[in-house]
Structure formats: structure tokens, C-alpha cells
Amino acid sequence: MGSTIPLFKEQSLFVRTKKVLPWILYALLPLALLRLYFYPLPFPPSPETELPHSSTPITITTHSSLSSSSSSSSSSSTPPLFSSPSSTSEKEKGGGDDENERGCDYFNGEWVRDLRGPLYNGSTCSTIKEGQNCFKHGRPDSGYLYWRWKPNRCNLPRFDPNAFLQLIRNNHIAFVGDSMARNQLESLLCMLSTVSEPKLVYRNGEDNKFRKWQFVSHNASVSVYWSPFLVHGVEKSSSGPNHNVLYLDRVDERWGKDMDQIDLLVLSIGHWFLHPAVYYEGGSVLGCHYCPGLNHTEIGFYDVLRKALRTTLSSIIERRGGGGGRENNNGIDVIVTTFSPAHFEGEWDKAGACPKTKPFRNREKEVEGMDADMRKIEIEEVEDAKGRGKEFEGFRLEALDVTKLALLRPDGHPGPYMYPFPFANGVRERVQNDCVHWCLPGPIDTWNEIFLEMMKKWERTAME
Template sequence: MHPSDKTAEQASMAPLPPTSPSSPSTTASPRLLHSSSSSSSEWSAVVQRNVKSSLLLLLVLSTVFVFSVLYSSHGFGSTAAEEVVELTRRPLVGDPDVSTRLVPGEEERADEPVVVPAENNVNQEQSSPAEISLPSANSSSPPTPGTAERTGEQSVVGVRVEERCDMSLGKWVREPRGPVYTNLTCPTLPDFKNCQKYGKDPGHLFWRWQPDGCDLPRFSPERFLAVVRGKRLAFIGDSLARNQMDSLLCLLSQAETPTDVYRDALDRFRTWHFPAHDFTLMAMWTEFYAHAVPVLDAGGKPTASFDIHLDRLSANWTSRLPGLDYAVISGGNWFFRVNYLWEGGRRVGCVNCREANLTNLGIAYAVRRVVRAALEAIARCRGCKPGLATFLRTYTPDHFEHGSWFSGGYCNRTRPLEEGEVSSGSIGWELRRAQIEEVARAREAAASAAGSRRFGVLDVTKAMMLRADGHPGGHYDKRWVRNASDCLHWCLPGPVDMWNEMLLQRLAQISPAPLVR
């Protein structure tokens, strides 16, 4: 209590001075008159002090009440915002990368021989060569400053959101239990992708991703299947999207063995079904999202380069969107070769070319444009479910050292890199930034249109930059690809399983299911 308040309180509690008895006489002695005047003055002072004390106390109580109301309103607003916007990511602080680039065309040469022989249940249906026309998108500029995502308590396209767990920042720590499955317990793991069978050091299996400030729970096959019961999920992208689907198949097969439903002639479109949970899992192949055709050489044979039409999307994957509940899109690695960009029926530039009178627009520009087009197509897909949730998995680098696929490159690390070993100047961070900004753009458009489709990010870039030890390298069946080293794809089991741990956390936020022990 303040000293002045204490003095006022003591004064108000003191006994009043005694009053003089009345006298019938109209005259009073001078002494009596003086006593009466003194008592009156003291009483007035006491009253004034009591009034001041009461007013001060009322002011303090009013202030406390007002602040309590404001605090309660603020807390309610934060909770409501968190519940309304659940799919949000943010960029990392800094911009490191450790990728050494692919020689243009070598990724394709490494992928092409990997063709699984046909099986009895294979549907030989061919993908439609048609494409979807898109409006021109002349600008590839990022969102206006102030609308992009911020670190920590963030503002994503103007919406205040608090992340329950930021899984993009963290480190790899020892995991003595090892993976959820092994190369021997996964019934769907192709033999040529069995790194352990072909001599891969098992040290890469005993690590887990530990986000800063929170935990990423170990993958639970039972919980994932409970969350996606009755749903359809597709991985849309290139061979790394297939890598993630293969990982999820291995993880879920620990709880239920899936049924192989469909495979196209090139094994690029796959469908699996988990009958006990009525869950359908699919892979949809697309190198660029956009309609692209190989550039022919003088003899009419396809080269490693492509003509990419930025204003048209391939119907090979867009025609399969209806019926999906969840879509996970990814990509970026195919843009590192020499490619030509088309719009409005003419060449408008290139990527990685050195031709006169043709502008090299850069990899990040091309990636931004096709990601934007893909997200816009999903947002306005007329035949798609209103609640379709789309996640973009961010770019992941290769870890070739001293060469590339067919030129002596290797990746023989036996433990994750330290953060100080990760470079800060590579293009990988620029691609990741473009992807995240385009998701923010799509989310803003969906919010302004009052749509129910949701967009989110699986930000795995930093985590995978550190895992130079997780690639097959030369540890695979050489009958599929000879004289090559694979430092782009990921061993199973391996670091790629973390992508599906992150996916489970995101799905559980929008489609809660009881925890399964």
C-alpha cells in the first residue's frame, strides 16, 4: 500500500473528537467557542481525506477491471485464430544449402532404367496427353512485405497464427530404437531400393529429427490410418514424391498390408488400398506440373531438355484430382537441366541455357511459376472436394561430392552434417522460399474467396540438407542402373520417413483422431 493511502486509512479509522453538550444558554464562554470551532475543522479534514481515499480506491479497481477484460478478449481472439487457420509454415532464418547440382539430363538417365515388370493386376491404361489452359501470370514477385510469413508468432498473409510446433527448425539427434520398420519388415519395398541388402552402412538409421522447442512424435501407423480412414491421399511430383509414397507404404504396412490396385505401363501412376481402413494411397507423376514435351535433336530423338508451357498444366495429374481428400505436391529437381519456357504459344525464355537472343530467366522463376499455376488449378478445381487440403513439401537437395551421377560423384558420409557444414549461398534456399511464398499466396486467395480448400507446407529443406548420409550412393541393384551413384533419392528406411511424421502431424491437426497406443 502507498504511504499516502495508509495515512488516509488510519485517519478514517481514528475516533472522532467528543462534542460539547448543548446548553440552554445563548452565551458561551470563549473557551467553549474555541473548542467547538477546532472540532469542526478537524471533522472537515477527516471527511476530505476519506473522500480522496475512496476515489483513489475506485480508480484502482476500475483500472484492474478494464485490463482484465482486455486480456481475456485478446486471449480469446488468439485461440480463435489458431483454430481457424491450422495449415501454416514459415521460412527459416538464414538461407543455407549444401547441394551440388546435377549435370543436366543425368537424373533422367538414372530414373529411366528403373521399370518394374508388369504384373497380372496392372491396368495398362495410358495417361491422357491433354493439358489444361491457364491464365497468364506475368508477375513472379513475392508477396508484399508485411504479408509474408514471420518467425515465431507469425503473420501469414495478414492472418495472425501461432504454430503448435514449428517443425522446420531443429537438429538430428540419436535414436537408439532405430526406425519403425526395416528393409526386412516392409513387404512393399522394391528389391533394387533395398540399401541395406546392397551394403549400406546402417548408421544412418539411428537418428531422429528434433524440432526446436517441441517434439515431433515417432510415427504411429495405427494413428495415421485412424486419421485417414475413408480418405484418399495422393503424392504428386517426380521420383522424390514416389520416394515419399514408398516410405509411407512401408510405415503403414506395419499395421495393415495394402492391396496393389493400379499401376500404369511406366509405373509412374500407382494406387494402393488399405481395405480395413478404406484408405486409398496414390502416386501421380509429373516432372514440372506444367505441360512439357522433350526437345528433339536433329535426328528427331528426345534430348534431356524440355519445352515447358507455363500457361498450361498437364492433365495427367490434374484429371485425377477429383475425389482426393489430401494432396502432397513436390518437385524442383528437373529444372536444373537446360529447359525452354513457353507462354502464349512462343518461347519467352529458358533455364540454364546460353543462347543468343534468349533470356535465361532462372530456375527459381520457373519453379515459382509452375507452383503458382498448380496451386491455382487445385484451388479452382470444379470436380474436387470442397475440403481438399493440399500440402507442398519443400525442395530437398542432392549431396553429390566430387562429381555427379555418372562422373564419379559419391555420398559416403556416415552421419548427419553439422549445421556449420551447411552452405548459405546455394539456390536450394531460393527455391524453398519461392515455394513457401506461393503457398501463402494461394492461402490468401482461398481466404478472400471464402473457400474451404486449405493449403499448407511440409518444410523439410533444412532437415534434409543435413542428411548427406541418407542416400543410396552405390548401394542398390546394379542391374537397374549401371555405373552410377544415387545421391539424390533416399534409402528406406531412412531420413525420408521424417516427411511422413511431419505429414501425420499436419493431418491430425485438420482431421483429429483418437490417439492409438
Template sequence: MKVHAINEGKTQLSTRRKTSSKIAHLVALALIVTIIPIYYPYIHYILEKPTAIPSPIDNLLNVQTTTTLSRHHPIYRSHIIPTTQKEDDDPKLVVVPPEKKEHRKRGRRKRGRREAVLKRTGGDGDGDGDVGGGGGGNKSCDLFSGEWVENPEGPYYTNTTCWAIQEHQNCMKFGRPDQDFLKWRWKPNECELPVLDPVQFLEMMRGKSLAFVGDSVARNHMQSLLCLLSRVAYPNDVSTSSDQNFRRWEYPDYNFNISIFWSPYLVNTDRTDRNDITKPFKLYLDEFDESWTSQIEQFDYVIISAGQWFFRPTMFYSNRFIIGCLYCPESSIRHRPSTFSYRRAWRTAFRAINSLKNFKGIVFLRSFVPSHFEGGHWDKGGDCVRTKPFKSNESVMEDYSLEMYKTQLQEYRIGEREGRKNGVKITIMDMTQVMQLRPDGHPSKYGHWPLQNVTMANDCVHWCLPGPIDAWNDFLMELIKREESGR
């Protein structure tokens, strides 16, 4: 009897182990299906060779000229220097100690970098649509040049007080041990950027509407705003669709509503495989994505953004004819860089906005935001484990992030000028260098519970909530104030 009982116990234990193993693998598979679409591009990006980027004038003449800057250019050279000598190795990154320079000099140097970018991207320096901070108000203060400074009062909500945080952004829930990354605010060099006051914001938005257009980082931004406002008011879900990518919330006491429109490529798209999101998408680069272009005319403010999806395998179409691809196996199709589709997509998006006959609102372009993988690519152990921001002279963009940013600015300049002719206001919310300095704000491995014997990719693309992107709404409130005072 004892032997029989022992054998039976062993059998039950073995069964439980097998069942647990199956469950763990199923959970891991689900997480992989969720994460791969976000990070897939980084598998291939290192293989992409520098390619000529056409300037706006050259595009009109159908002539391409190279505007790519050397990574050793004195303006754009990063102070994060790879210690390895092999180009195909994953660089181990070290930070060069900041030079001890007087604060005002640092501000002038930073403005000089920005002016150099504008000069290369076709900036006219006339002050309209200025990258330095919008329309009315104190134009002499560039909101986007500054430093992250300590803020002991943060954060202004927690993962237990806000209902809008998705699991993969809930860093505190999943055991992130440090909280210093929550204790910073953005300080422009020559003025103050007030922290968002939820009551003042809701009063300012009384009777108005706000739309977010873009990908999961755009949704990340919207959720941050919902969390900040949750300190004083909760909205009603008045969505007409069950699709989580198209939602609408209403604050009835203020007659104010917020909507999200999912459009990671900004243009009309289709899948090559309906059942596999990791397979290439078809991008119809000259066609509007009517899921948002047909909806935004009614909104007072629209925040539009896009970025990381443009590194995925994609097929490019114009006039319904294939004109190229990114990371496709076909040798007969012209292989083009990420900036090719990024440029065309923004051109089409601005054309859609400027074609709206009755749009009286303001469009904010939220600029490209870099990821922060260090020590390897996303699928090769790359991670973002820093616990505090960089100083402004410790890190600047280079390589593909810089190219995407430059491309976006070039198309913004063209779209903004065309908008002025048609009475459409487009301005920029320049978060690129601001967030380049925040490698400490990503979920990393704290976007899910660890799984035994399963290695998951680290998330260095999205942002913890609460976290650094709460400051995006400080910028948003100040920019709206400036635009309205300018009117």
C-alpha cells in the same frame, strides 16, 4: 590331341570373356539411361550465372529486382566451407566444429533464420499458413526447427520386410556397410514429434484418400509410407493403368487409398525427342498438367512436391510462344535460370489447385529438398559418404538450393492467400533444412551392384529405404492431426 584341347579351351574362355564384357556393358548402359535423367542438370549448373529473381509484386508490374543473397550473408552462410580457392574447381568440404551454445539460444537463432527467410519471401507473420507447422494444435511449437537425435529403436522395417522398395533405394541389399544412419529421429526444439504409429495412422485415415504429386522423390516418400504401414497392413493394387508412375493402392479394412501422380514439372510438358529422355523438355508454364489437376479434387489430402528436374535442359513456353530456355544451344532464345521455370510452374500449380470448385481437402506443399554431392559434381566423382547427420549449426543452405527454396516459398505465400479466399487449404511441410542436415541418407553407390571396369554416378538425390525420409511421415501424421483439430 592335347594341343587341340588346349586351343579349344582357350577359344571357349575368350568367347566367355567377350560375352561377359558385352553383358556388363549392356547392364551399364541400362543403368546410365536410368541415372542420367536424374543427374543431368548438375553437369551444367556450375556454369549458370546468378540472375535476378523477381519478387511477387515485381512480377505484377513486370519489373525485375535482384533478391539474391550473398553466399557470405550472415544468415545464410554455410558452415560447410570450401577449402579450395578456385571458383571453377570442385570444392573439398570440411565441417567447422559446432559452437557450444545453450539449447534454447540455438532454437532462437534457428527461428531467427526462418523469420528472415519469411520476411524476404513476403511472409506476413499473421499465423495463417505458417511455415512453422500448420493450422490447429500447438502453433507455438515449430516442428521444423530442431535436431536429429539418436534413436536406438530404428528402423521400423527392413529391406526384407517391405515389398515397396525400389532397387535404387535398397541400400542394404547392395551392401551398404554402415547402419548408424538408420538410428536417428527428428526432435523439434520445443516439443516432441511422435514416430508414426501405423495402426493410429490407418484409423485416422479411415474412409479417406491421399495423393502424392511430383517426381521420383515424391514416389520415394510414398514408398516410405507404404513400408511403414506394411508392419500392420498390406494394400491391394487397384491401379487402372499399367504405368508405374500412376498407381493406386487401397486398404480395404480401412476404406483408405493412396495414389501417386507423376508430374516432375507440375505443368503441361512435351518432349523435343520422344525417344530420348535426356533431350530438352518443352514446358508450357501457363498450362495445367491435367494428369493430376483433373484427378485430385476427390482426395482428402494431397502432397505436392517438385525440384531436381528443374535443373534439366528445358524450353519455356507461355501462350504457346517460346519465352526462354535453360541450357539450350540456341543463341537467339533468351537463357533463363532454373528459378524462372520453378516460379512459373508453382504459380500455375497453385492456380490449378485454387480453381477446383469442389475440393474440400488439404494440400501439403513438401518443400524443396537439397542433394548432398561433396568433392565434385555428380559426373565428376561427387559423392555422399557421410554416416551421420549434421547438427543444426553445422550446415545451412546456400547457392542454388537456397534460391529454389526462396522462390518456392514466395509462390507458396501467394497461392496460400488466394486459396484462403476460395476456401482451399494449402499448408507447408517444410523439409528443406530438416533434410539439409541428412547427407548420410542417400544411396551413394549402394543403389546397384558394382560392375567391373564400369564407373557409375553416385546417387545423392534419392533416399535409402529404410532411411531418413521415413521421418517425413512422422511430420505428415502430426500435420494432419493439427489441421483436423483446427477444423
């Protein structure tokens, strides 16, 4: 008899548990669903965006008159956009997360998958140039949108449009150069327009090559000046000589005359120097590049690129380095975006294409040849000008070195989708491709993410 009582209790407990358990599960199910609603599990990528080469990271190794159209948004008493950079502080050498970000080399790293995608798309941004609106023109794959740049030993934060607008409050930024300058500008406008709509206040020139927008919310202006050589030049035309003419000893006044109305210059040149040209310096012909039939010495284009950039940076230092041009002005800030490689497979004018849909793998592509030479010249001239401008407190200059990270993205160009639906009537034998510029949205958005981090770093330096 004594042994039957515990057995009865065990059976009774089992019965009660069996009855209560379903009710407990019913109570937990809504809680689980609520948790998933607020904290969803990551979803797997679609087949077209599946992670390639997951076993091998993608890395790269380092080698050592717009102002007259409206009143300027810059106040004469407004301080410069960036503070004067100083030598690396002890904090920047430190070991904390914030210190690591401060000392980060944003220009070397790898492309990693990011399922969040871009801040905007081809239908939400109204300032995209038609030839770079790849989705609108029917590009069928979307995998190129789901990568982001991961620098070595630190992270590149997602672009914060509010932070950028706050940094340029009461200032005027001008992108000056060739179509790559315009490409970077339009990327920036698209990202900023996610929080504040830019108002177009000026446009002029063929293909609206001179434009200016205002962000009324922050009294800030952003403009673009077409100047493919930065120095004075006459571009080739169908009705004239089949070569460009460059005057290497004077800056292009189409933007130079507005220099005293600009707080930050973003310069970008390179690809136009590859075209046939005759060069002048000191009133006489210096030489030419690919000019058969003309009695000029062939001198190539590398030294010419160097001279053009040196003339440009020297002119900026002379006119604005000491705070010249505006009363109580403290100078000007300058960014030089380095050469962005093309990815033609074959000759660009002979149906050369860029058909890849994924980034290059680790060590699959190195910066070499012309790409390396163009970048080297630009970096050297920036460092030389920084040395010459040291004596001017108001002159700040940095290189936005995108050459390496751009080289690894052969998948980010419009290709045949520079035109609307190029294969709508079947595959044609010959289709022109754009393997120089970048789709919007696309990899070039990263240029501006790094640009913002440079601005934030200089702002922190000012406060130390």
C-alpha cells in the same frame, strides 16, 4: 558376569545373520532378473553407430488416370481430410506440454541418436523401389538408421500408422510430382504396411510411374502420379531433343483430370527444373534454360519454378477451392513438400559421391545458394496461394518444409548402393552414385512423421 550376556547376544545375532543372508540374496536374485526382463537397461551402441560429436548438438537456425482404374475410395458426402485452419488459439500459446506440441515448429531442430531404429526394414516392406533398398544392395553401415529429428522446444512423436490410417479413412491421398514425391510415398507405404497391407489396384507407365494402392481396412487410397513439373511438359528422350519442353500456363492433366477424385494432394518438385528446357507461355516461347544452339533467351529456372507452382496452385483453387468437382464436396487439402537438397561431393555425372556416414554437426552446413532459393520460392508461393484461397472454406494449404532438416543428412542417400553390391568384384574406378534420393528406411521417414503431426494438429483445430 553381567557384561558377558550382551556379548553373547551380539555373537549369536551375528551367527544367525551370517546364516540367513545367503538365503535372502538367493530370494532377491530371481526378483532382480524378473525386473530386468520387463525393464531392460539400455544397451550401448555398436561401434558403427557410436554417437558422433556428442559435445556439439546438431542444430539449424531458422530464417525469417488412376481414379478410372477402380472406383474411388472417396464418398461424395465425405468431409475434407483436414479442417479449416484458424488463427493460433490461446491454448496453442499456453505453457502446458500439450500446448507446446500444438505450437511446435517441427522444421527447426537437431538430429539426435535413437537406438530404437525404424519401424520397418528392407525385407519387411515390399513396396520399396530397388534403388532405395540400401541394405538389400549391400550397404555395410547401419548408423544412419539410428537418428531421429528433435524439433526445438518440443518432441516429434514416433510415427503411428494406426493414427494415420484413421485420419485418411474414406479418403484418397495422391502424391504428385517427381521422384522425390515417389520416394516420400514409398516411405509412407512402408510405415503403414506395418499394421495394414496395401493392395496395389492400378499401375501404368514406364517404371510404374502411375500407381494406386488401397487400404481395405480403412477404405483409404494412396496413389502416385509422375509429373516432374506439375504443369504440362514433354520430357527429353534419347530419340528426341536433349531438352525438356514446359507449358507454364496449364497444369499437367495426367493428374489434373483426376483432381475431383482426390481429397489430399502432396506436391513435390524441384530437381527436374535444373535440366535443359524450353519454356512456353501463352502459345509462344518465353525463353529457355541452357539451350545452346537454339535462338531463345536464357532465363534460368527460378522464375519458371515459381510460374509452374503458381499455375498449379491456382488451378487447384479454381477447380476445387470452392468445393467444385463433386456434389456436396467441401474442397481439397494440399501439402507442398519443399526442395530436398542433394549431397554430391563433386559433379553428379562425374563420379560425384556422398560418402559421409553421419549427419552434419551444428552450423557445419547452412541452407544457402540454390537450396535456399528453391525453398524460398516454394514457401512464398504457398503463402501467396493461401492468401488467394482464403475466401474458399474448403481449400487448405500448408508447406512441409523439409529443406533444412534434409540438408543435415548427407548420410542418408543410397550413394553407390543404388545398384546391388557395387563393390562385389573390388573397388571400381568409376561408380555412379545416387545422392538425391533417400534410403528406405532412412531420413525421409521423418517427412511423414511431420506430415502426420500436421494432420493431427488440423484435426484438433477442427474440434475446437
